[in-house]
Amino acid sequence: MSVHARNTRLTVPQLVAMKGQRKIVSLTAYSKPMAQLMDPFVDLIIVGDSTAMVAYGRASTLDLSLEEMVAHTRAVVDNTRLACVVADMPFGSYQESPELAYRHCAQMLARSGCDAVKLEGGKALAGTVRFLVERGIPVMAHVGLMPQYLNLMGGFKAQGLTEAAARTIQEDAHAHLEAGAFSLLLEGLAEPLARALTAASPMPTIGIGASPGCDGQVLVTEDMLGLGGGHLPRFVKVYADVAAVIRDAVERYADDVREGAFPEARHCYGLPSPAPVNSEKRPAKAR
Template identity: 45%
Template sequence: MTSSDSSPTYGTAATEVASTRPVTIPSLHALYRANTPIVMVTAYDATFARMLDDAGVDILLVGDSLGMVVQGRDDTLEVTVDDMIYHARCVARGARRAHRVVDMPFLSYQVSPEEAVRNAGRLLAEGRAHGVKLEGGRAVAATIRRIVDAGIPVMGHVGLTPQSVHAMGGFRVQGKRPEDAERILDDARAVEAAGAYALVLEGIPGPLAERITEAVSIPTIGIGAGVGCSGQVLVCYDLLGMFKALQPKFVRRYDTWYERGVEAVRAFCDDVRARRFPGPEHTFGLPKTGG
């Protein structure tokens, strides 16, 4: 590299996302009324947020699933509000167009409505989120109402609720029995009545998800809930194939990033050990001196 080279030494992370109209709650509802499926994908950092935004994803969910897929925990229960704020701010730096929703982690809204409003407010103000997501139905409906009344948009989440994993006896499909299906339907109606603008349906039979979608007047976003919802969500690491382990039944791997990543890094290791990298094209030189 000579003194005339203009390429940056280490590159830059400031690549701008193409300027397009931001996705808002009214525009999401317009998609819903037009029967156009809504796409939601989890994001945990600026790089993935930028990629997903450029791909045309409607909603970026900063999920407390980061406890499992980023932090390596067995469940989501140890994730804190500060964790969520940190990752939400990272995502906000990478995305310019998509609607951004942040999960309220375990015990950030269950203790009292006042604490729930305070924590939800932090996620919007400090995390630069557009809305928050809460798990639960009738039991949290009053809390949802308090948060909504404070001017904070809320997305609901019923069916399989990961924060209740121990009470449910593990990550199991919910609503198979008629009485359980009725309970989940009542939960969905309660969440809508409390003022939620959308509703995640997780881990429930497809026919039940269709029934709920027909019963409510807000978009339903399914994950493991069949094709009859108003939209779909997947964890970005799942859909890109970033895990070696067997994936849940409802996940489709659209790529094999884990396998391809191992191959790429192995090739790098081989090149370093064989002194094939760095080559002349990757090495900085001295400026030419006059002779």
């Protein structure tokens, strides 16, 4: 059972030090129940802007607001004590200028209590990463398949499959590392490219649809629990069919209510306490 031996929250420097020592375990969360359940087992929780699609059923991540991300991140931070928590910065909150990015990222750290932020983008955003890091904000850089660039990429498609595309992503990753990013999130990359980036990077890489050679892995929690619904990316491994458990519980509850079997007297106030039920029936002793 892979529970943590530590009893304090993993810091960004400690996460960085894990490169080459052991694999980093990460999942996404945006609510108290999920965060509490995974906290003993994961090193890193990413409060992803995938919240827009998973929690709200929106078509993309693009219209998630800073206020919504702060609220979800605060819920995760307040209900964990071990995992390092990284918050996605939503679309439009950091691209305009380094100064705007700093104001919004500083708000995120101060109001949510998270440990770091994650930004999507190529080498054009390296200057913003440097600006933030120099002012005390740890940054995880997200390259490859970037959901906030959905309209430019023409959909959720694997990246780095050609030599030219791979070279561009390598340049993006290198620029972010040079700017001071403490980690790279590699999404939807050709496996050889993700493996090469990991080998070349002095900072840990977290893969999602990238390579087993990455320093760590992350999945959208609802996908790996069978709660995602619809088409799943090929890189998702489903570890449980929690949707079936929920459907069964809701169906049994609905049947009980309609048949008058719930609530019972023991679920009500102001009535005599029901006699204890002896669940272990033993045969009477012979006289």
